[in-house]
Amino acid sequence: MPSSSELLKNHNKPVPGATRLLFFPISLGVIFLLCLLYFTDMMYNCPPLAGVLSPREVPGHPFGSGINNVNNNNKFHSLINSREGEDNFRNNVDENRRQTERSVITRRLQYFRLEWLRQRRARVDWKNIIKPCVDNMAWGLVKEHWGKTNRSNATTSEIIFKDIRPAGEFSKIFIQSKTSDNRTKLIGGDTWRVYVRGPSSIAATVFDHNNGTYEALFLITEPGVYQLMIYLDYSLCDGFKDPPRDWFITGDVQGANHRNGILGPLDEYLVKQPFNNGTPSLTVTVTKVQLKVPFSGK
Numbered sequence: 007m008p009s010s011s012e013l014l015k016n017h018n019k020p021v022p023g024a025t026r027l028l029f030f031p032i033s034l035g036v037i038f039l040l041c042l043l044y045f046t047d048m049m050y051n052c053p054p055l056a057g058v059l060s061p062r063e064v065p066g067h068p069f070g071s072g073i074n075n076v077n078n079n080n081k082f083h084s085l086i087n088s089r090e091g092e093d094n095f096r097n098n099v100d101e102n103r104r105q106t107e108r109s110v111i112t113r114r115l116q117y118f119r120l121e122w123l124r125q126r127r128a129r130v131d132w133k134n135i136i137k138p139c140v141d142n143m144a145w146g147l148v149k150e151h152w153g154k155t156n157r158s159n160a161t162t163s164e165i166i167f168k169d170i171r172p173a174g175e176f177s178k179i180f181i182q183s184k185t186s187d188n189r190t191k192l193i194g195g196d197t198w199r200v201y202v203r204g205p206s207s208i209a210a211t212v213f214d215h216n217n218g219t220y221e222a223l224f225l226i227t228e229p230g231v232y233q234l235m236i237y238l239d240y241s242l243c244d245g246f247k248d249p250p251r252d253w254f255i256t257g258d259v260q261g262a263n264h265r266n267g268i269l270g271p272l273d274e275y276l277v278k279q280p281f282n283n284g285t286p287s288l289t290v291t292v293t294k295v296q297l298k299v300p301f302s303g304k
Contacts, residue, residue: 114175114297121176125211125223138194138216139243145250151193152242158196159186160238160279165288166219173229174295179288181220181236181281191218195243198222204232204292226292234288236281244277 128134142149167180181198183191194216202208202224210224226232239245250269257264281287 111297118175118297121223121225125176125225128211128213136246138214139246142195142243143246143248145247152195154242156185156189156191156193156242157277158183158191158238158241160236160277160281161283162186162188163238163281168288168290170290170292172293172296173226174297176223176225177290177292178221178223179234181222183218183220183241193218194220195241195246196220196238197240197245199237199239200224201235202226202232203235204228205230229292229294232290232292233286234290236287238277238279238281241277 136143142152162184164182164184165179166182168178170177179200183196185191194214196214198212198220200210200212200222202210204226205228206226208224208226210222213221213223215221222234222236253264256268
């Protein structure tokens with residue numbers, strides 16, 4: 007007969023038949039759960055079959071209306087974002103246009119200040135006025151290439167550039183001096199007068215660039231049609247020549263009462279030729295004021 011200790015050991019050992027009975031349903035349940043999860047994932051993540059409506063497209067589906075509402079909200083927000091993008095784009099375009107206009111106005115104001123100071127300085131800067139003739143002012147001196155055959159002629163000379171701006175801004179033209187046989191000159195020393203006549207009359211400030219070209223700068227303040235009258239007074243620095251050294255000895259203290267012919271043959275010393283045979287050299291139309299800048303504090 008077995009002892010009590012042996013009975014306890016045999017009682018603790020599992021019964022083989024019961025373990026197999028419990029293991030089978032548990033395994034079957036796990037397999038079923040995995041299959042359920044697999045088909046659920048396929049149903050909601052894979053694209054629907056052709057001709058079969060997905061739950062999102064069924065109006066009566068319990069989740070369909072909510073999903074459609076989310077889609078509608080997304081479309082609404084995308085529409086708002088697109089309109090905001092268009093507004094931002096328009097605002098950027100308008101801001102760029104305003105910045106461009108401000109930069110253009112700034113450049114035009116700088117140009118006006120530059121030309122204003124340049125014109126005022128030219129009227130008193132005598133060194134710059136005589137600069138092209140500084141070494142050709144002695145009476146009787148004839149430099150090389152400065153002979154009478156190279157004297158400018160107003161009839162053959164021409165306007166090679168013009169920049170006519172609205173009223174209140176500086177305009178300019180460029181004159182190219184030529185000889186009587188139509189040769190382009192590359193030296194300065196001519197004296198041109200330019201008058202602008204129209205609703206107002208002004209005299210232009212002429213700059214000698216010492217290369218055969220002359221710049222006439224003028225400020226028209228009233229709009230309208232204007233005509234430019236141009237005259238050639240002197241050439242080859244004849245307008246800057248000093249008198250003979252004994253000029254005030256042979257005459258009186260005022261330099262008058264000299265005998266005739268004391269200077270020799272002048273040979274068209276005073277040119278006094280009108281440009282374009284005396285007809286208006288150029289007719290221009292000046293538009294209304296465009297550059298309007300208020301005074302600070304006004």
